[in-house]
Amino acid sequence: MVSPPHEAMHRIFQEYPRLFTGVAEALDLEFTPPSSVTILPTDLTETRPVERRVDTLLRFDSDGDDSFLLAIEAQGKKVPDKPSSLAYYLSFLSTKYKLPVLLLVVCQDRATAEWAARPASLGPRQWPALTLHPLVAGPHNMPVITDPAEAGADLALAALSAITHAKEPVIDGILKALSAALRNEPEAVVDPIVEFTAQGVGGTRRAAELWRNLVAVDLSFYKSYLVEEIREEARAQGQAHAILHVLAQRGIDVADETRDRITSCTDAVLLDTWLSRALTATSATELFAEGDA
Template identity: 75%
Template sequence: MVSPPHEAMHRIFQEYPGLFTGVSRVLDLQFAPPSSVTVLPTDLTEVRPVERRVDTLLRFDSDCDDPFLLAVEAQGKKDPDKPSSWAYYLSFLNTKYKIPVLLLVVCQDRATAEWATQPVSLSPRQWPALMLRPLVAGPHNMPVITNPDEARADLALATLSAITHAKEPVVDGILKALSTALQDVPEAVADPIIEFTARGLTGNRHATQLWRNLMAVDLSFYKSWLSEEIRDEGRTEARVQTAAEDVLLVLEARGLDVPDEVRERITGCDDPGLLRQWLTRAVTVPSAEEIFMEKGV
């Protein structure tokens, strides 16, 4: 199953093809600004029953440079089988489209990025007929954008900064800068940025919760899927809190003593079904502690 970070790492280039210009600039590469970018089919399946798909495939055309294809692969871990697959992608695409092909591998951890950066020869050592040299973007070379003005100047690059640094402590500052930058942009522009960032953070619970909190506070006026989800969670939490208060109210109305540990267990419960059971038992149990027993008498 494809993970959300995997989708975010490559699909952001589909949504913002110009992001590659920012990435190449960061990596000290000179590519002429494209006059157009075409999103191409990603299906590299052959006639024989062997299915191969590149994550994202773009065609870059420029008025002052030769066209080329950009294949973007999101890589979450080291995989010894990948170099041969990547070489197949490049060879197949070059054969099909008859133009140069560049492979960009996007990673979220330094070890994977360093592994992907290493040139791999797919030929006998005596004659390196085919050498694979992926271009790699990851936490080792993507900028840590913590200035809101810098984030605002290139929202897509700031988003990729958050995605590639998602597993590192510096991501907190990146997210705060990005959320501040999004306050000044139209909702239609902010929504995909919010979604790509949220997907890219999956796996880092702290960063995910921080982003949700920032969206709930800084961008509460937006009606994106994330903000709606946050509001739904808020309503659920409110219902759970009310249910816990009802249990305590019944126990106290019956004159039962409610020890601190019982009160804390009730208020700390986030299971609506269990709270309903406790509320039912609270009507008849002889002591507050017995609402936790399977059979209250």
């Protein structure tokens, strides 16, 4: 089964094809920004019953004669036979489209990235017939974006920064900068960034929980599936705990008397109301309105 991080690592390029411009800059690759980008079918199946699919395939066209294909593969671990499959992909695409093909492998850990970056030769050791030289984007070379202004300048690259650094200690600063950059963006812009980031860091529990909390607090105005999911979990696991957790994440002090009032309440509707208020309250006392139990 394909994991959410795997999907996020390549599908973000489908949603934001020009993201490769920022990746190329980070990799010190000489690259002319395209005049247009086309998302192509990823099916590389032949007439024989052998099915092969590249994760994401883009066609970059410019005003000059510099058109090329970008094949993007999300790689979660070392797979010994993968270089042979990738060589097949590139040969097939070159034959089918009659265009140069560039391979980008996106990874979330340094060991896999280093493995993927090594040239892979096919053929006898004495005379390799073909050598694979992929570009690799991972925690070793993608920018660490911890400034909200920098994140806001390129939200897609900031999301990719979070995805590729999901297992690194710097993920906290990246996610906080990204959530802050999204606060003043319209819902149509926020929606895919929130989803790709949630998928991309979903394989790392600590990062996933931090992103969920940031979305619930910083983007409380935004009724995303993530916010609704958090609320459902709060009902199942204890709404009182969720209220106190949100207040703690927002740095709001809670007096013992207030804590006791929250934890002793058994009214699910009232607890849900307090949870909603906790997302925007500036003090713990603002959770309560006249008439509350």
